Amino acid sequence: MRPAVLFPLFKPLSSLPGLGPKLAKLAEKLAGPCAVDLLWHLPCGIIDRRFAPKIADAPGGRVCTLTVRVDSHVAPINPRHPYKVRCTDETGVLELIYFHARGPWLEKQIPVGTTVVVSGKVEWFNTTLQMPHPDAVATIESRDEIEAVEPVYPMTAGLPAKTLRKAIRAVVGEVPELPEWQDAAWLKRRGWPTWHDAIRRAHHPEDEADLRLSAPFRQRLAFDELLSNQLALTLVRLQQRRLVGRATKGDGRLRAKVLEVLPFALTSSQVQALADIDADMAAERRMLRLLQGDVGSGKTVVALLAMLNAVEAGAQAALMAPTEILARQHAETLAPLCKAAGVDIALLTGRDKGKARTAVLERLASGELPILIGTHALFQEDVAFKDLAVAVIDEQHRFGVHQRLQLSAKGRGVDVLVMTATPIPRTLTLTAYGDMDVSRLLEKPAGRKPVQTATIALDRLEEVAAGIRRKVAEGARVYWVCPLVEESEQLDLAAATERHAFLRATFGDRVGLVHGKMRGPDKDAVMAAFAEGRLDVLVATTVIEVGVNVPEATVMVVEHAERFGLAQLHQLRGRVGRGDKPSSCLLLFDPHLTETARARLKTLRDTEDGFVIAEEDLKLRGAGEVLGTRQSGLPEFRLADLAEHGELLSAARDDARLIVERDPDLASPRGQALRTLLYLFERDAAAKTLRSG
Structure with a gap:
């Protein structure tokens, strides 16, 4: 239960002075639904009166x-x-x-x-x-x-600044004195105030210096938030470790058959990652491992070999992808390899109904079907495994921790392997996957051609179209990704429809269009036509739709590249260069570029290393933007800025580890205060893993 001392901070916004039902909705859009959310909504400027x-x-x-x-x-x-x-x-x-x-x-x-x-x-x-x-x-x-010095807050249309200030002042006035959860010696060394003083000071800045992220009270609040995040992950991890695992150890016979038919030898990173996975699966405790690797670094092969380890031991395995297109792609990629090993696989998505679905479920429950690939459909209650030993989750940042737990609940002591092609900077890996061990695939498999990257101003569009025409005449296939219009699928669609019409004037009906508003079957039909060569050019809106494997596609055009994040551009570029022909990526940009946008595009032109690109992206844009936090399931920080407070994150991680080693149930006086911290930052799920005390 949330401690009673925090109740005043968790009342609805509509109960605050000046915020009726209508204005409370606007304030909620700006900050969040509870009074505590206004505490985290800090000033961005001051008016000195x-x-x-x-x-x-x-x-x-x-x-x-x-x-x-x-x-x-x-x-x-x-x-x-x-x-x-x-x-x-x-x-x-x-x-x-x-x-x-x-x-x-x-x-x-x-x-x-x-x-x-x-x-x-x-x-x-x-x-x-x-x-x-x-x-x-x-x-x-x-x-x-x-007010002698009046704080200026980030605003939203329709909500008067005066009303918002009044509501925030009321919340700050009600802030209770809370027990100190930070180590006294650490506070003294940093010269930080108490939490109560820090939050009051943050909302009553005296001068411009008080608005800086480096101000002592801003650092204190950032560290509190980071500590709550790291402590929550450490507790969840401890909980997972306490759950009984199982030792899974195959004899290697099925793996050997797959390795025989692979067209290339495993890279040293793949060999190392497999050794890590084998050791985890053979241990009595549960595996929780993140496998990070660029597009095309061979994660899927590693995942298959991990799943075959379970099948060799007489158990079952599952692979879950965030979209139907990706799930189908995995099934198509793995089918020939599984066939070579004599192992049955099946696909289960939300679209499968009736007899076909029932047949898959029956074979799964009887243990006759060793490997199942699917989407969220795998979470459904009627999906029952006879003996699930390992679950592989692809593009983890689209699924939250709770979904990871849901899938692992489908078996006894299920080992979990999570894969992501999104290169995540080290600091973000800590905040999102602090509960996991990490393996990284650093090389690309043999035979992968580097992709030539060029940046071209948008006013040269006609030239680009002419160049594409020449490429298509030589037999190339082209992706054309339309600009990302922040917050609006409607405008995304308009931009794509317009570009589709422009390209059709040149290429006739060999131009396809996929966008987020299309129905699944229609989208699949267009993708299939492109993959089979019935279309030469594929115009796409959202990045996600392009998660398909077409080795014949050798040109990627990204329009308004400055609107995309570096990590996204890098992933888009990874869609070409998958066959044996040289490939190129054209980044079309608005000629009126900001310096930051120019630096981002230069980074992309200069390197193909996803991890270098991700670190650079974090520096240039800040954490929330790197993976588009809203859609990515990464924790959104309100007080901490990872580009600015990176060293505090490492300290918070060490502190969390030490706390849990010494006081795993948070039963000591400091432990009790830390429970309050977890509830304050709404890490309730982690607090609930604790035995009550």
């Missing part, structure tokens, strides 16, 4: 706080003209300017004859100082209501 000159000394263009006497209200004759409130001090005249104002209401708010404090940006108009729409107006008695 401490400058309080006399009227005559006020410089134009600056925010000033002035104490003045209200002399008169001047209503406009023409409603298009502004309403003016004329004020003075002993040095001059100030006019408060209001457009579309309600006179009677203003007369009540700012009565003639009173002395008021006004704050806002001032401008000189001829010889008169003016303040258009003051930010704040208060009586002398209530001048403290005007």
